[in-house]
Amino acid sequence: MEQIIANMQGVPDLLLKYNRQGPRYTSYPPATSFHNRYKPKDYKEHLIASNIRGDKNISVYIHIPFCFQRCCFCGCNSSLFENNDLLESYMAALLKEIETVTGLLDTSHRPLTQIHWGGGTPNMLSTSLIERVMDFFATNYNISTTAEISIECNPAYLDYDYVRFLAKTGFNRISLGIQDFDPKVLKAANRLPSKLPIGELFGILRNENFEEINLDFIYGLPYQTSESFRETLLKAVDLSPDRIVTFSYAHVPWLMPEQKKMEHFGLPDPNEKLAIFLAGFQALVSSGYQTIGLDHFAKPDDKISLALKNKKLHRNFQGYCTKETTGQVYAFGSSAISQLWNAYSQNIKPVKHYIDSIESTQFAVDRGYELSSDEMVCSTVINSIMCNGFVNFRQVADMFGLTASDVVGITGYKPERIQEFIDDGLISVFDDHIEINQTGMMIARNIAMVFDPQLSIQENKYSKTI
Numbered sequence: 341m342e343q344i345i346a347n348m349q350g351v352p353d354l355l356l357k358y359n360r361q362g363p364r365y366t367s368y369p370p371a372t373s374f375h376n377r378y379k380p381k382d383y384k385e386h387l388i389a390s391n392i393r394g395d396k397n398i399s400v401y402i403h404i405p406f407c408f409q410r411c412c413f414c415g416c417n418s419s420l421f422e423n424n425d426l427l428e429s430y431m432a433a434l435l436k437e438i439e440t441v442t443g444l445l446d447t448s449h450r451p452l453t454q455i456h457w458g459g460g461t462p463n464m465l466s467t468s469l470i471e472r473v474m475d476f477f478a479t480n481y482n483i484s485t486t487a488e489i490s491i492e493c494n495p496a497y498l499d500y501d502y503v504r505f506l507a508k509t510g511f512n513r514i515s516l517g518i519q520d521f522d523p524k525v526l527k528a529a530n531r532l533p534s535k536l537p538i539g540e541l542f543g544i545l546r547n548e549n550f551e552e553i554n555l556d557f558i559y560g561l562p563y564q565t566s567e568s569f570r571e572t573l574l575k576a577v578d579l580s581p582d583r584i585v586t587f588s589y590a591h592v593p594w595l596m597p598e599q600k601k602m603e604h605f606g607l608p609d610p611n612e613k614l615a616i617f618l619a620g621f622q623a624l625v626s627s628g629y630q631t632i633g634l635d636h637f638a639k640p641d642d643k644i645s646l647a648l649k650n651k652k653l654h655r656n657f658q659g660y661c662t663k664e665t666t667g668q669v670y671a672f673g674s675s676a677i678s679q680l681w682n683a684y685s686q687n688i689k690p691v692k693h694y695i696d697s698i699e700s701t702q703f704a705v706d707r708g709y710e711l712s713s714d715e716m717v718c719s720t721v722i723n724s725i726m727c728n729g730f731v732n733f734r735q736v737a738d739m740f741g742l743t744a745s746d747v748v749g750i751t752g753y754k755p756e757r758i759q760e761f762i763d764d765g766l767i768s769v770f771d772d773h774i775e776i777n778q779t780g781m782m783i784a785r786n787i788a789m790v791f792d793p794q795l796s797i798q799e800n801k802y803s804k805t806i
């Protein structure tokens with residue numbers, strides 16, 4: 341722990357140096373490569389094939405796009421709640437989509453190991469709407485006894501009865517969007533604070549035996565300073581959550597025009613933003629949290645910290661996970677992205693188009709991507725770098741019946757492209773593998789870019805690293 345803090349010297353310069361535009365690599369190829377030549381018939385074929393190829397485990401993602409109030413910073417696929425009729429039509433379409441896909445899956449031989457509700461604000465739903473969907477899964481799937489059942493919640497709409505309902509319905513993980521504890525920051529972002537005092541909410545969640553509580557924060561918002569963000573994170577540490585995420589605020593007003601509203605309050609400049617990030621980073625590391633990549637932190641005995649130690653960490657669009665529990669991801673709802681063995685399929689984003697498409701054709705595929713065998717190799721390499729800071733060319737080669745030099749050739753890796761990282765003391769290169777150290781993991785995204793043969797940086801296509 342002390343070692344990391346001592347090593348913080350020079351880190352700001354390093355992060356500024358590598359603060360370049362690039363993909364986040366939540367998937368490979370990144371979602372920006374998905375195209376609309378990918379059709380519902382392709383998705384259907386990949387759904388059927390997923391029963392015999394790839395992970396046996398089934399993970400499901402349910403997207404609820406609605407929010408009662410829009411936060412100015414929001415970069416998520418969400419929209420303002422309009423009325424109950426639209427919500428009812430959306431939920432009917434969602435259930436229809438779930439039924440259609442379920443009809444193509446071998447649910448009797450494949451366990452359901454993860455159910456994740458995200459948004460938007462899933463906890464804006466009435467308990468009966470959530471129950472309707474959960475009952476369907478309970479009846480039609482083989483839910484594993486150790487399944488991770490999680491929900492993203494905005495604490496502005498959480499009370500005792502709702503938490504009790506979630507626990508009773510089988511939810512055992514929760515992610516709370518705190519963003520910042522400072523009311524001034526929240527007000528500038530048009531966001532309400534937690535309905536219950538946060539300590540009380542934690543007490544209720546622990547009483548109801550939630551196994552894992554995650555807190556989300558964002559840095560780079562108006563009125564945030566290093567000191568204020570440090571205080572916010574130390575307040576979080578006092579609550580002892582299992583995981584904490586500090587997202588870098590992605591300011592992309594050309595895509596999200598509402599973000600422009602915050603420019604009026606003044607956004608921290610890149611140096612200030614970096615200082616805010618580092619203050620938060622130090623607060624969490626010195627409080628005993630293990631860093632996972634650049635912006636995730638977990639208690640040292642958390643499953644994902646242990647998976648990182650054993651180089652077994654995995655990641656999907658829902659966040660970090662372990663290879664044991666995650667499976668192929670079947671995603672439902674507007675904008676939701678399914679991640680199958682060799683394909684991604686993303687649904688239509690506008691809520692009304694999504695409903696119309698499901699009602700008329702049963703599917704709502706907007707775009708997607710079928711990976712070639714070479715792209716699956718690159719995906720494995722990049723995932724290994726982003727999650728575990730490690731890549732063993734021979735191991736990857738064995739997975740695909742190739743040689744280590746085939747893997748090197750496919751990724752387009754050239755030793756001169758990593759020289760900069762070696763000179764900066766961020767990575768070590770061995771005969772058949774590469775290892776990134778803890779400081780290097782802060783710029784894992786830049787290192788992963790070296791193994792991406794498709795990369796061409798276009799102005800304003802991607803946000804910056806920090």
Ligand SMILES: C[S@@+](CC[C@H](N)C(=O)[O-])C[C@H]1O[C@@H](n2cnc3c(N)ncnc32)[C@H](O)[C@@H]1O
Nearest residue numbers: 413414415416459460494517556587588589590
């Ligand atoms: C899908 S959102 C849903 C969370 C929930 N609706 C809430 O706000 O509490 C998940 C997280 O994404 C993060 N986020 C949203 N917009 C962002 C942006 N523009 N840049 C970085 N992170 C963002 C927030 O921290 C948020 O908690």
Ligand code: SF4
Nearest residue numbers: 407410411414418460
């Ligand atoms: S941050 Fe969460 S609550 Fe705010 S608009 Fe986005 S999805 Fe909705």
